[in-house]
Amino acid sequence: MAGHSKWKNIQRRKNAQDAKRGKIFMKHAKDIYLAAKQGGGDPDMNPSLRLAVDKAKSDNMPNDNIERAIKKATGNLDGANYEELTYEGYGPDGIAVMVEVLTDNKNRTASDVRHAFSKNGGNLGENGCVAFMFNRRGYLVIEQSSTDADEDTIMLEALEAGAEEVETVDGAYEIYTDPDDFQTVKTAMEENGFTFAQTEVTMIPETLSTVDQSSAEKMVKLVGMLEDMEDVQEVYHNLDADEEIMNQL
Template sequence: MAGHSKWNNIKRRKGAQDAKKGKIFMKHAREIFMAAREGGGDPEMNANLRLAVDKAKSDNMPNDNIDRAIKKATGNLDGVNYEEFTYEGYGPNGVAVMVTVLTDNKNRTAAEVRHAFNKNDGNLGENGCVAFMFNRKGYIAIDRSQTDLDEEEFLLEVIEAGGEELETSEEQYEVYTEPEDFTSVQSELENNGHAIITAEVTMVPTTYSQLDEEGVGKMLKLIDALEDNDDVQEVHHNLDADEEVLEKLS
């Protein structure tokens, strides 16, 4: 899974932009709505809802907004029927892309996603065309400066908590888990006093596509176009970009 840090840096870059645009709360609200509708409105009894709420809170979504989304879902609000779909395709130079959407109009969203691909040197593919290049994993990033444990000590702690793999950078420890173990591993690390930067169940690439600066610029435009769509919840990809290039293009 080497290279995930670079991929996650691109996600953080986009997350900051989405927050400035004011769209991220709406995306969180939809995710909370779906989780509550499918599994009930109690986060203690609904792991998917608990994860959605935690993600929303990490982006400073107000509690009133979170409660409103849960109440709408559990109140069987008439006229609201969101469905989740995943679209797969290729970005510039063959970068693998998976797009998760929540929509009340599949035809509209499919057309808009296809348009975003076509307009930005990509193309929408068939289901399964790139899914094999990703694994669904729990991902937890820990602020390394806030722990006294060295890498070997922390690895033992991760193993005891049920984690699957550990990667280390100067700034952080990155823990990977099986999706079903994610919540328990996160709780164990939190209980041990570690400062968690990011915690999510996501799609992690098994291989990466390296592009030059021009290619990275095109790929970032495609990501922008997709994430500007209100129905798009997540954009997963296997772009590997140097920090210097990302900084220059930000």
């Protein structure tokens, strides 16, 4: 897992600094819509929907917005039909990039994503060109300041609940799971009194790519352009750069 914790620390800081409230709610609404469309509108029977709703509530999304997205997906409210797509490509100096989108107009979205890549020294690739460089894993974070439990206790609790790996990094316990076991581990540890600072099923790079200052700055701009797009849900990459550049991300 060398390098992964550094990458996730960057993601954690980025999430904490993201103040674009309306855009965040729109992204959550699309996540909820897709999960309900695929697995039904009952969070108790649909783990993907439960995760999407929990993430929305963690960002203080109003219950009315959550219920409206579920009703759209289950046919109880008129609305757009969204399609889930993943674009893969290369940022400057060959940095691996994956972009997950939910869109009701894939031609528009493809054009916008392609423009962001080309404007910042990158290019879109074929499906599968970088996916093999990432692993989908459940990821949960417990801040050390939020618990009296020590490292050994956290590790035993997490592994007993079904986690694959636990790391201690920069004042936090980072727990990794198989995606299928994510909700089981989360529920078991919450029932044992643990509170999470972050929970998600995400794509984690196998290795990180180190580039020069110029390429790193272009990558910052590329990620920013992509994340500003309404259709973009997540951007994953394997950039490794110095602390100043990473803080910009």
